[in-house]
Amino acid sequence: MRNRTNRAELVARVALNSLLLLLVVVWVIPYIFTLASSFKPQSEIFRLPIRLLPESTFTGNYEFLVTQYPYLRWYMNTILITAIQTTVSMFFCGIAGYAFAKYEFRFKKTLFMLVLISLMLPIQVLITPLFIQMARLQWLDTYRAVLIPFAVQPFFIFLMRQYMLSVPDDLLHSGRIDGCTELGIFVRIVAPIQRSAFAIVGILSFVGAWTSFLWPVIVLRSRDMYVLNVGIATMVGPYNVPYGAVLAASSLATIPIIVFFLLMQRNFIDGMTAGALKSA
């Protein structure tokens, strides 16, 4: 009897894992195919039957990409914007979330209600008026236009506040008794014990900035100011698409974020689920 349940369990284990592994292949193949095809010459990309891996390692697409397009400039723009946006949102949202959790001040409830309402707001409603604001400020086609409007996001404030609520008040009191300034308490006591909250907001805003497209494509006009996503999207036109170079550009734009994800996996997954659990 016992033997039979063991065998049934083994069969179930193998069957379930085989199915899941097959699905993993389906999930991962687009990446492998994209990366592999970026090392094929155009003639090999459009040839039947399709082979997953290239016949030989052809680097012409990458050379074409960096000589015919300001690709490195797009890369630098993206790194710069992502770095600033991530830093700013960690600090501003961290300290504001802390204030919402641990201080009393006028209009706190009203302001927090506004934050909660904005959580439900589809951002498409902001796009048109923000564009006019950017034009009036003469910020179109600048880094500022990409960065500043979405530097603080209601969701990050909400998340930070939820985490900061768990900081014990006694700790803050003893900091004050020791003569710490209010900002000193935040920097020296609160931030170190809430490292994981900062990691989560940092990761979410990093991914948000690196993958964003709709807003940058609206405010960035000149080729040299593009971020990667905007640049890649403009490479795909109705005629003569340089597929090899487009695939090379896509591969290079995706690799850093995947590496970052693999390194920070635990924080990443915690971050995504924390959002769900804290909102639900």
Added chain:
Amino acid sequence: MTTRLPGWLNQKNSAPYLFVAPFFILFLSFWVYPVFYSLYLSIQRATGLGPMQFVGLDNYVRLIGDPRFLKSLANTSVFAFGSVLLQVPIGLALALAFNSTLTHRLRGFYRVAYFLPIITPGVVVGIMFSVIYEFDYGLLNQLVRSVGLDPIPWIRSPDYAMGSILLLGIWIWTGLKALYLLAGLQSIPKDYYESAVIDGASPSQQFLRITLPQLRPILMFVIIQTVIGSYALFDQVWVLTEGGPRDATLTMTMYLYEVGFQQFRLGYSAAIGYSIVFIVLGLTLVLLTAFKGLKDQA
């Protein structure tokens, strides 16, 4: 880092104002103000940055008679409902599989693999799938031919295009849904199941009587999030089909972009923005009420 500030700023009473100030200024200027400004814009005729003219509800009235707007509304709604019907059950199945002791050694690996599409830029996803859905040289049709079938016009025919986008949606977002639902499953106290086993409850009874009711809040979150996210669909489809063929995959956000930023009819695009708000908030309310009804029944 220096933490010395003028005395009046460093007191417990004034510090919070300073801490909230950067957020407050940005939030007020770039979230709260535009929400109201958008409402104002939507009742103006505004082309480019020139002078505006008050037109009342004219923009909204014209939306109702605008066949392309209605087409985009229909497409996006099909995508939203299709996504809920496909991604949530598949995500739940994956979450149950990940939560099972049968997969525990590989769980971490699975989560990473299924999660990759979430962090991939939408533009890149569009590019990857344009190579996969390509009619003559695409990977998928190669597979279709190899089993002896005729190649499928995945994104070339208006009859297939929306289905292909729904399929793409499964690939992108199911991993995230599974992750949320897995977190929900793991927060159900183990002793619920232990006492159910003692009472002789079958696995399917346990699923219906314990798992589903306990999962209700997170399920509600996942469904609402799927609906809201679906009405924002833009990047991937923009690259993959540009809304075609013959507007078969034109989404509301894409139409908003076209009207606002290619034709610069800003009053009209603000009205499209607000109609997305009305639809999403309306659907959220309906879903919340429906879920509340379920709770009261239980």
